[in-house]
Amino acid sequence: MEEIKGFSNKILEINLTDKSWSISEASIKDREMYIGGKGLGMKLLYDRLKPGVDPLGEDNILIIMPGVMTGTGAPCSGRFEAIAKSPLTGIIATASCGGPFGIQLKTAGYGGLVIRGKSAHRCVLWFDHETVEFLDASDLWGLDTAETQKLLLASSTVKNTKSNLLDSVKVESADSKKEAILAIGPAGENLVRFANIASGHRFLGRGGLGAVMGSKNLKAIVAKGSHYKIVPVDSELFERLKKKANLFIKREAVTISMGKVGTATNVKFVNKAKMLPVWNYSFGEHDQAFRISGEMIKEKHDTKLNTCKPCSIMCGHKGKFNGKDAPVPEYETLTLLGSNLGIFDRDAISRFNDICNRGGMDTISAGGTLAWVMEAVEKGLVPHDVFAYPDNSHQVASDGLQQSESDKSAQYPLMFGSPCGIEEALESITKAEGFGKEMGLGSRALSQKYGGKEFAIQVKGLEMAGYDPRGSYGLGLAYAVANRGACHLSASLMAFEVFLGLLKPDTARAKPQFVKFVEDLTCSINALQTCHFTMYAYTLEPMLTKYTPKFVLKNLMLWLPEVALALFDFSIYPAFFSAITGIKMSSGDFIKAGERIHVLERYMNTREGIRSKDDALPERMVMETIIGDDKKRIVPLKEMLKKYYKLRGYNSDGIPVAKLFEQLQIPSEPCSIA
Ligand code: SF4
Structure with a gap:
């Protein structure tokens, strides 16, 4: 096997309109400044995407990027990024995503894949290290994400399809260890604005990237890699870092807990902190929450590992649901398709999850939109009979408990606390049928048409994740300013405020500083493409943070945040970058690269019209308190936002100022690459 020392700067450029392809080269300077993954992908998009294009039009560009760590065998490094203009927001x-596609892309010799144009016919893009094919996808259209991947990976089955192109091309060599697929389901084909893209059993979840593929008539992409071996430039240092990283992961309480029960471990913390979304974020806790906790799932569903590869944290699990093997729903799914709809039946949530995964759509946006519809039906804004359900659709919960009595006498097809009608609603969204077609536009679009903006729980059009920010003010600021909308991963402040108990949650103090820091760090981590969850182990286990007494750390974080931030040692990340690429990078360079990536993304959003008014939270979070909350918390957003803009170097309307561009060496006008 041939070797690639560290990384490849070869970018595979595809034009679906005329079925052409070429190779371009990312510059070493861009590699140093934007690292790889999300960062380099953002720069490639900046250089190519004109502002104002229709996200579902021919001119939108989809970029798929492996990271610097992808394919190296470092812990939690089987990841890759996708970027485009969102049809939802x-x-x-x-x-x-932690699916297998990223490693095959990189080991085919590419540091990125750029897809532009629109195919006249439904197609599959196939490539290896030396060639590209455009295959007919007529027979795959309409198949779900799992069936599509299975067919494309099974050469004999593919040959039996009627598709003439699929009959003739490289399917003879199909090998699931050497090929990986990106596939959309019916939701992507039907342009559901929150359609996702599957890679194995993992997903590029948010923002409707599946609809971007669908709009280009692109059903799937097959990468045949395993041609090159990715070898770190300094393999001795790399091996030492791997050992250290695994030690940190094994010692850190957060990553240990993730490995035992998965992200569902968060349910108990969030319910206790009274910030569990219940009934469209009206309540913050529920006495049935224990039924969807990770611990209960582990006990009742015979769970086993089902992770991204490679991974040392291992948060992914599968178990027996409805009598079959199925992925354990992630925390976000358990809350957005569970507690937030008033549902605590694990088998029912698993069925909802399965419909979303197979149909190819984001469970967070699907759940958030359903919750909006339930409340709109309750308030009479949407007719109560938008979905019918069969009389016998009442399900017995997985632990034998019945849903509440009100379920049995449900008069409304979609109502909080009842699973009735939800499967039908989700199916109708993926198929874009009836009212499902409107739901496929998301909660912001629905509320603009029917009213009820105040309870559309979204920011910039992206539905909110499963943590109520009234219990975590820093997260409230993070949701409001996150570049892709109400994202919990842009700066996961709830981890510091709630899970780790390091930062007082119900104060505005120090939050702007921590949001900025975590945003920048997260951007750099996503440029390396190692798992976000490594952040806990890699920043809290190094000596300085680990051995600083907790009460000292807490006080510093609150009263002297700049001093506290200096204690966070994240040097293992740039050390990995240097060991793999041979390019020197300090911790300062690393966080600066993260800032550069974040600001560039923000600037691109301002070119699309984003301003300060859009850095807002849903009215419910800033005007209403959680029902039953003695502390009467609402998010003090204005106060935090002002300080945040100042720290970021934005003007009062939220636009990065020219001086910031100079400081970060971002070209103020992109060189347009035709
Ligand atoms: S910790 Fe979870 S999300 Fe992260 S790489 Fe491992 S399995 Fe994937």
Whole structure:
């Protein structure tokens, strides 16, 4: 096997309109400044995408990027990023995924894949290290994400399809260890604005990137890699870092807990902190929440590991649901398709999850939109009979408990607390049928048409994740300013405020500083493409943070945040970058690269019209308190936002100022690459 020392700067450029392809080269300077993954992908998009294009039009560009760490065998490094203009939000969407595609892309010799144009016919893009094919996808159209991948990976089955192109091309060599697929389901084909893209059993979840593929008539992409071996430039240092990283992961409480029960471990913390979304974020806790906790799932569903590869944290699990093997729903799915709809039946949530995964759509946006419809039906804004359900659709919960009595006498097809009608609603969204077609536009579009903006729980059009920010003010600021909308991963402040108990949650103090820091760090981590969850182990286990007494750290974080931030040692990340690429990078350079990536993304959003008024939270979060909350918390957004803009170097309307561009060496006008 041939070797690639560290990384490849070869970018595979595809034009679906005329079925042409070429190779371009990312510059070493861009590699140093934007690292790879999300960062380099953002720069490639900046150089190519004109502002104002229709996200579902021919001119939108989809970029798929492996990271510097992808394919190296470092812990939690089997990841990659996708970027395009979002059809849900109209601004830049980014998503990271731990499926197998990224490693095959990189080991085919590419540091990135750029897809532009629109195919006249439904197609599959196939490539290896030396050639590209455009295959007919007529027989795959309409298949779900799992069936599509299975067919494309099974050469004999593919040959039996009627598709003439699929009959003739490289399917003879199909090998699931050497090929990986990106596939959309019916939701992507039907342009559901929150359609996702599957890679194995993992997903590029947020912002509707699946609809971007669908709009280009692109059903799937097959990468045949395993041609090159990715070898770190300094393999001795790399091996030492791997050992250290694994040690940190094994010692850190957060990553240990993730490995035992998965992200569902968060349910108990969030319910206790009274910030569990219940009934469209009206309540913050529920006495049935224990039924969807990770611990209960582990006990009742015979769970086993089902992770991204390679991974040392291992948060992904599968178990027995409805009598079959199925992925354990992630925390976000358990809350957005569970507690937030008033549902605590694990088998029912697993069925909802399965419909979304197979149909190819984001469970967070699907759940957030459903919750909006339930409340709109309750308030009479949407007719109660938009979905019918069969009389016998009442399900017995997985632990034998019945849903509440009100379920049995449900008169409304979609109502909080009842699973009735939800499967039908989700199916109708993926198929874009009836009212499902409107739901496929998301909660912001629905509320603009029917009213009820105040309870559309979204920011910039992206539905909010499963943590109520009234219990975590820093997260409230992070949701409001996150570049892709109400994202919990842009700056996961709830981890510091709630899970780790390091930062007082119900104060505005120090939050702007921490949001900025975590945003920048997260951007750089996503440029390396190692898992976000490594952040806990890699920043809290190094000596300085680990051995600083907790009460000292807490006080510093609150009263002297700049001093506290200096204690966070994240040097293992740039050390990995240097060991793999041979390019020297300090911690300062690393966080500066993150800032550069974040600001560039923000600037691209301002070109699409984003301003200060858009850095807002849903009215419910800033005007209403959680029902039953003695502390009467609402998010003090204005206060935090002003300080945040100042720290970021934005003007009062939220636009990065010219001086910031100079400081970060971002070209103020992109060189347009035709
Ligand atoms: S910790 Fe979870 S999300 Fe992260 S790489 Fe591992 S399995 Fe994937």
